[in-house]
Amino acid sequence: MAFLRLQSLLTRCMAASAFCLALLSCSEDKKSTLFETMFPDNEGRELVVVPASFTPDSARQLGHQLDSIFSRLHKKRGFNGTVLVTKYDQVIYKGAFGYGDFQCKDTLTTESVFQLASVSKQFTAMAIMMLKEEGELSYDDSVQQYVPDFPYRGITIRHLLTHRSGLPNYTYFSDELWPDRKVSLTNDDVLHLMAAHQPKYYFTPDKRFDYSNTGYALLASIVEKASGVPFDTYLQEEIFEPLEMTRTYTFRPELAVQNEGIVTGYTGGRRKRTPDYLDTVLGDKGLYSTVEDLYKWDQALYTQKLVKRETLAEAFIGYSPGIKNEEDYGFGWRLKQVESGDTVVYHGGLWHGYNTYLLRNPKDHSAIIVLSNVTNGSLNYLKELRKFLYPAQPVKKDEQKEKIAAN
Incomplete structure (x- = not known):
């Protein structure tokens, strides 16, 4: 089909x-x-x-090559997870390697549900963009317009989206300030801790880029204030249901591992990880999904089902050039030029035994979606996959002559 x-x-x-x-x-x-x-x-x-040149036969051959790559990654590097790769909007390869639970030998499938970790951030950014398009907020609004007692001044929604707020990391200061780790921490709790204790800024707002989980947790709270509904309800009703992402949802404490197909997260030594008090903070992480549902998400971004094309384009504008390895950052997406010269948008995630990756190349409508439940560094080898899918273009003779003449 x-x-x-x-x-x-x-x-x-x-x-x-x-x-x-x-x-x-x-x-x-x-x-x-x-x-x-x-x-x-x-x-x-x-x-x-x-x-x-892109025919069913060439697509099939590319699929076989990708299967060899991931089979080797599974055998040689211990990759354990699911993968889906597209080109020109078509799924050319999908596969599952290893187990969702090593003790039960529960075999993974492409319908297996993983914690998305920081890949969740692009959904938070989309919620903000949708509310902006509806006139419920502006990117240059201050945080105090939605959280009046927020003690840090001069921070806008745009600063939060682009990691330029300078806010301290809640995953660090909560360890010191939260009294009982057996009690789940919520987004409201993070706000209360910041108001009561006012951990120090890392730097003044908009001075530079600094990746901030706190900023995206705060964005989730702003979504609630601007929309009038809980953050998870907004995502479910405005994004997941319209896109028929039936196996995508936010973290809930009552979700036990293996319930509804959720796989177990493991360390590199295959030590089981379980949710803790930080998992209930949403916006920076906390979404669960499958490679199949993320393909629906990828495809929806080529439509105007969620926001207008002009609104989405703002998410792919870099606001902090040269932050890392000639990368940039938009709204919930990293921007990077690959070997072929194409500019791709992507995000990775790492949290409690889950390692995730979603890359999109708008030029050829291709995507790489990888979800792993063993944090053993195997996803570090995706650089070689990018080189395979987006190889450097050979320099033409005329261009070589021009370079020689210029030198």
């Missing part, structure tokens, strides 16, 4: 390709931009022009 859908997509894109070629005959200088143009269909979906 996947290849029938691929053929259908290729048919739909033939007209777009013909349109490109007609325009090229008028202006050869526009070649580079025309082939990157997206063609919206009747439902507002962005369609990418699929090259003739």
Whole structure:
């Protein structure tokens, strides 16, 4: 069925390709931009022009290569988890390796549910963008407009989205200030601790980038204030249900491991991790999902089901250039140029035995979605996967001559 859908997509894109070629005959200088143009269909979906070289056979061959890569990663590096890879909107590979519970030998499937860790942040950012588009808030609003007794001045919603607030990390100061770790910590509790104890700023707002879990937990509280409903309810009703993400939900204390297909998290030594008092803070983490549901999320971002295209585009603008390895950060997404020269958006996550990764390349509508429940460093080898999927382009002879002449 996947290849029938691929053929259908290729048919739909033939007209777009013909349109490109007609325009090229008028202006050869526009070649580079025309082939990157997206063609919206009747439902507002962005369609990418699929090259003739991408056929069902080539997609099948790429799938076999990806299976070899992940099989080797599983055997040699201990990768334990699920994976789904797309190109031109089509699933070209998905697989599951290892166990959801090593004691029970519960085999993983692509429907297995994982804690998303910091991959959750992009959903928090989307909730903020949706409320902004509805006129319920502005990115330049101060935090005090939603949390009046918040003691840190000069911080805006935009600062929180882009990790430029300078706020101290609640996962650190809660260890010192929360009296009983057997009692779950909530977002309101974090706010109360900050109001009562006022842990010191790391730096003044907007001075620089500093990755902040506190900032995204605070954004979840702002979503509640602006929408008038609990954060988890807002995500469920406004994002998960419309996108039919039926196996995606926020953390709840009553969710026992293995309930509803949730896999167990393990350390690199396969020591079982269990939820603790910090798991009930949402916004920076706390979402559970599957690779199948995250594919629905990826595809929805090529439509206007959640926000307008112009609103989403703001999430992919970098606000802190050069923060790390020539990366940048938007609203809940990291931005990075890969070997092919394409700029991809991605995020990783690491929390309590879960290691997650979601990368999107808007140029060819491809995605890499990887969820692991063993934090043994195996996802560090995804750099090689990126090089395989987005290889450096060979330098043309004319370009080589220009470089030599320039030197």
